Amino acid sequence: MINDLKKFLNEEQDPKAVEKLLSKVSGLLTSGEQIEYVAVQKKPALNLSPDCIALTNKRIIFCRPRNLGLSMDFQDYAWKDILDCHMKEGIMGATFSMKTIKGNVNMLDYLPKAQARKLYQFAQEKEENMIEYRRQHDLETKRAIAGGGIIVNAGTSMPQNVETKEDPLEILQKLKKLLDGEIITQEEFDIKKTEIISKM
Known part of the structure; x- marks a missing residue:
């Protein structure tokens, strides 16, 4: 635990x-989830139980102690749901805020600037990964809607005459709709078009 703490x-x-x-959040982690960074609020007044943010490889967890630190409120947001x-x-530190794709906002103020920068740096890397994840997810959804049962370049053992x-x-x-929506390339369209015409 001491090495983990350092x-x-x-x-x-x-x-x-x-x-x-760490003792509280460790019990909340799912399979394969790891804490990557922890930022702790530092208010100018004495604060025995400061608010914290834990970043994991899967989500952001806002941790707010209650009842003089005897209990804690957790609010977590999966990286895939975070928009920005x-x-x-x-002067008195930094504020870190996040917004989800559904418009929910959460923030933590009075963070030391160095910690806020690290949070921001880590979050930006995750945001970039999630933009690509969402783009791929949208493409798959559009393909499913537009194509129904069409399979493009799938290396399966299904018979070719299924179409x-x-x-x-x-x-x-x-x-053509897939092509116009830039879901498939002109080359993929031409290959499938030739296949279909040859079977007519």
Whole structure:
């Protein structure tokens, strides 16, 4: 536990707050999930139970102690649901905020600037990965809607004449929609078009 603790104290995090957070959050982690970074609020007034943010490889977890630290509220957001993260530096520290694709917003203020920068840096990397994830997911959804049962370049052992159960002209129209929607390339369209015409 001590070695685990040291890797989260690189930007002058409060060791007691980090230790308490790790003991609580560790029990919430799912299979394959790991805590990557911890940021601890540092208010100008005495704060025995500061709010914290834990970043894992799967989500952001906002941790807010209640009842003098005897209990804790957790709010977590999966990276795939996060639209944008921001950081704003002020005189008394920095504020880290995030917004989900559904419009939910959460933030934590009075963060030391070095910790807020690390949060922001990590979040930006995750955001970039999730943009690509969402793009792929949207493409698959569009393909399913537009193509129905059309299979393009699938290396399966299905017979090649499966497509011929549908009207060849309907298949060509669906393929054209996929092409117009930039879901398939001109080359893929031409290959399938030639296949279909050769079977007519």
